[in-house]
């Protein structure tokens with residue numbers, strides 16, 4: 428087996444071109460999931476009907492099925508549905524075929540990581556002692572004020588380690604979105620490998636890239652944890 | 659002036675308060691004593707609606723509230739006119755000592771930030787822990803945490819402070835200094851309704867003592883009468899359990 432350092436460099440340059448897409452998917456998924464998953468956690472903690480049973484159903488469905496299957500399923504279903512809906516609204520539905528598959532990837536990643544992150548938040552909210560609410564209520568905080576000033580900041584810092592794991596999970600999951608044609612790190616590496624029949628170098632490259640991004644995510648969360656000091 | 663009239667409260671059909679009346683005049687200290695489970699904590703929690711009583715009326719200042727009809731605004735009004743010192747402190751763990759006090763001014767009472775900080779610092783100074791202003795509750799001893807709890811209570815200039823066994827979670831050597839602090843507040847004119855097992859403190863500081871048993875105020879009066887010449891057999895039985903071991907010289 429021969430490993431060509433020269434080709435590894437060429438492949439690296441190509442693979443790196445996928446980094447913005449990969450980073451976009453991580454940041455967008457995580458950023459959108461934060462408020463939505465927190466709201467889902469609240470609906471579950473307070474058993475708000477019918478959100479609570481619906482969310483439970485959704486979580487068990489998504490958890491029990493592979494993301495790859497979601498990607499294929501929605502890749503076939505969503506454009507069709509959106510196209511119909513757009514025509515229904517008098518718009519040109521055919522525009523949907525120009526849609527960048529990255530949006531579909533974002534949708535599926537969100538679908539999956541909302542379940543993990545809402546569970547992260549649910550555990551964090553449940554871990555907050557009753558006395559934190561009562562201390563606030565006794566001094567005339569409204570429920571919203573208590574949440575904004577006392578509960579959410581505490582839930583955030585309690586949930587940070589778990590959220591960090593979810594963010595790394597998102598990173599890893601982005602590596603399969605090439606199956607619907609998203610030009611991420613993995614897609615770029617596969618392409619350059621396929622055109623020259625040299626796979627090993629390209630795959631070593633993507634491992635390095637993922638490792639570095641993973642390290643960066645871990646560092647960011649470490650910094651956040653040391654910033655939000657508590658206990 | 660603070661009043662509770664005919665307060666009744668059940669938990670799952672289990673009567674805990676059986677029609678309790680309490681009056682605390684401005685500048686007065688009223689101490690509640692009684693056996694474990696007699697409903698002392700529940701009574702205080704009903705006073706500021708941490709627990710909703712089933713029946714009765716609560717009055718703070720000029721505001722009378724029928725507990726059955728109380729809406730969100732009534733409850734917020736009552737809470738913003740009163741303060742609570744908890745047995746387990748219940749400080750906000752994401753806020754510093756100063757933050758714990760100033761937060762209660764800025765968020766619910768809309769006091770401007772700078773003024774809130776100034777008032778909070780004053781309160782911390784008054785309870786003797788100005789030097790710990792930037793420490794988080796986890797970095798403070800129990801006695802220091804309770805001082806922050808008390809600072810929070812005085813900073814909001816309440817009509818009345820409710821205190822639920824403020825010293826019973828503390829190490830014995832710290833109890834005396836907290837009681838001394840409370841005595842100073844009383845002498846400075848604070849209005850307080852305090853649940854306590856510190857008989858000597860009640861004797862020296864309270865204007866009135868209420869003895870509770872099974873959800874009722876069985877006997878009340880000036881401390882010297884209650885402690886020296888209790889009329890009710892239940893009061894006598896309760897007081898016999900207090901030997902001088904439980905008393906702290908202040």
Ligand SMILES: Nc1ncnc2c1ncn2[C@@H]1O[C@H](COP(=O)(O)OP(=O)(O)OP(=O)(O)O)[C@@H](O)[C@H]1O
Pocket residue numbers: 669670674692693694695696697698699700701
């Ligand atoms: N949230 C609740 N749910 C059910 N029962 C409760 C609740 N809170 C209090 N009780 C019951 O009400 C009774 C009175 O409790 P409370 O805490 O008021 O007593 P206490 O006089 O403060 O006792 P202690 O001296 O031990 O603090 C007890 O029997 C208790 O079990």
Ligand SMILES: [Mg+2]
Pocket residue numbers: 698699700822
């Ligand atoms: Mg109690």
